Amino acid sequence: MTQYPYLIEFLAMALAHLLAVMSPGPDFAVVSRYSVCYGARIAVYVSLGIGLGILIHITYSVLGLALVISQTPWLYAALLLCAAGYFFWLGKQLIFTKPPLVSPVKNSDNLSESKRDPAGTPPSIARAVGIGFLTNGLNIKATMFFLALFTSIISPQTPLIVKAGYGIYLAIATFTWFACVSLLLGRTRLRGWLLSHGYWFDRVMGGLLWLLALNLLWQWFRA
Numbered sequence: 001m002t003q004y005p006y007l008i009e010f011l012a013m014a015l016a017h018l019l020a021v022m023s024p025g026p027d028f029a030v031v032s033r034y035s036v037c038y039g040a041r042i043a044v045y046v047s048l049g050i051g052l053g054i055l056i057h058i059t060y061s062v063l064g065l066a067l068v069i070s071q072t073p074w075l076y077a078a079l080l081l082c083a084a085g086y087f088f089w090l091g092k093q094l095i096f097t098k099p100p101l102v103s104p105v106k107n108s109d110n111l112s113e114s115k116r117d118p119a120g121t122p123p124s125i126a127r128a129v130g131i132g133f134l135t136n137g138l139n140i141k142a143t144m145f146f147l148a149l150f151t152s153i154i155s156p157q158t159p160l161i162v163k164a165g166y167g168i169y170l171a172i173a174t175f176t177w178f179a180c181v182s183l184l185l186g187r188t189r190l191r192g193w194l195l196s197h198g199y200w201f202d203r204v205m206g207g208l209l210w211l212l213a214l215n216l217l218w219q220w221f222r223a
Contacts, residue, residue, distance in 0.1 A: 006158065006162055009153065009154060009155065009158065010166065010169075012153050013149060013153050013154060013166060013170075014169070014173070016149060016153060017149070017170055017173060017174075018173070018177075020145055021173070021174055021177050021178075022177070024208065025139070025141065025212065026087055026135050026136075026139055026209060026212055027050050027132075027135055027136055027139070027174075027178065028178075028181070029208045029209050029212075030046060030050075030131065030132065030135050030209075031043055031046055031047055031050070031132075031178045031181050031182055031185075032181065032185055034046045034123075034128065034131075034182075035181065035182045035184075035185035035186040036185055036186070038122045038123070038186075039122075039186045039187070040182045040183050040185075040186030040187045041186070042122055042123065042128050043128075043178075043181075043182030043185070043186050044179050044182045044183070045125050045128035045129050045132070046128045046129070046131055046132040046135075046178075046182070047132060047175050047178035047179045047181070047182055048129055048132060048175055048179075049128065049129035049130060049131060049132025049133035049134075049135070049136070050132040050133070050135060050136040050174060050175065050178055051132075051171045051172065051174045051175030051178070052129070052132075052133050052136075052171065053132065053133045053134070053135070053136030053137040053139075053142075054136060054142075054167075054170055054171040054174045055167065055171050056136075056137045057136075057137075057142050057143055057145075057146040058146065058166075058167030058170060058171070059167070060143075061146040061147060061149070061150040062150065062160065062163050062164070062167065076140075077220050079138075079140050079143070080140055080216050080217070080219055080220040081216075081217075081220055082138055083138040083139060083140045083213075083216050084213040084214075084216040084217045084220065085213075086134060086135075086138050087138075087209045087210070087212050087213035087216070088209075088210060088213045091206040091207070091208075091209035091210040091213065092206070095203050095206035095207065095210070096206075132178075136174075140216060140219075150163075154166065
C-alpha cells in the first residue's frame, strides 16, 4: 500500500462524491429539465458548465477559503441570499412554463426545433454552459460539502499537486455523471414520455428549486 499512499484517501473521496452527486439537487433539476425540453446535446453543455463550476469549490477549498466563508457570517449570509435568489429565478422559469402548442411524437430525436422545444428557442452553447456553471457555482451546499471533504477525508498533509489532481477528477466525474443523465433523459423513449408531460415535469422541477431556495433562506434566517 505504500506504493500508492493516497489510494485509500482517493477512494474515500470518490465514494463520498458519488453519493453526493447522485442525490437530488439543483444540478439534477436543471440538467433534467434541459434534457427533456431541449434534448441531450444542450443538456450535455449544461453538464459541462456544472463540471466547470466544481472547479470553483475545489479552488477555494484547496486554498482554505471555504473555511473562511463558513466562519464569516456576513459573507456566508450574502452567498445564501445570492444562491436563493438564483434558484427562485430558475424555479420561476419552470413553474410558469406554458403548455406546448404542439403534441410531441414518439421519435423525439427527429422533431423540428419548434416541436422539440416547448419552452422556447433553445439556448446557445455559451448560455447552456453558463447556466450549469452558475447553478453549481452558487450552490452553497456544494461549498459546505467540499469544505467537509477537504477537512475530514483529505488530509491537510496531502501535497497540493495531489489535491489538484483530486479536483480535476471531481470535475470530470461530475460532468460524466450529468452527461449520462442528459443522454438517458434526452435520447431515450423516456424523453418522449416526459416531453408529453413536460408541462407538469417543468413545474415539479421548478417546485424542487423553490424548495431548495426556501431551505437556503431558512439557513440565512438562522445564521
